[in-house]
Amino acid sequence: MNWLILIIAGLFETGFATCLGKAQETSGKESIFWWIGFGICIMASMLLMFKAISGENGLPIGTAYAVWTGIGAVGGVVVGILIFKEPATFWRLFFVFTLIASIVGLKAVSH
Structure with missing residues (x-):
């Protein structure tokens, strides 16, 4: 569940x-x-990140x-290409x- 929360937090980072x-x-x-959307997204991202690392079964910081x-970096590049017409x-x-491979690798080696 913490991984799903973390992924959503990363998507909100892309949103902000x-x-x-x-x-x-x-x-x-x-x-x-x-x-206003920026403020909402940054608060949601930070709160979800905090939730993902908190508690007994929280993810390592x-x-x-x-x-x-x-996730935010990859999302930022994708949004830049698709919305802001940056070069691909x-x-x-x-x-x-x-x-992306590094993110998957960190997930694979984490407890």
Whole structure:
């Protein structure tokens, strides 16, 4: 269950990065809505991360933090490519896949 909570926390990290990017692209009321989304996502991400590492069966902080930031990093690159029209070069995609492999590896060797 803690792994699922951690994955959701990582997705909220991607959400707050997306909201931050959209808030910078917009102005007026639209920008305010993106800033509100940013605040909601960052709070949800942090609270879920805390929940995933807390308690008797909590995940180790080092592993959890690496996986959490990895999910956010991969999500940020994917959102950047799909929404913000960033380039999808071979090397960017290569390193995203190595990051995914590292996240899977940390999950495999964790208790």
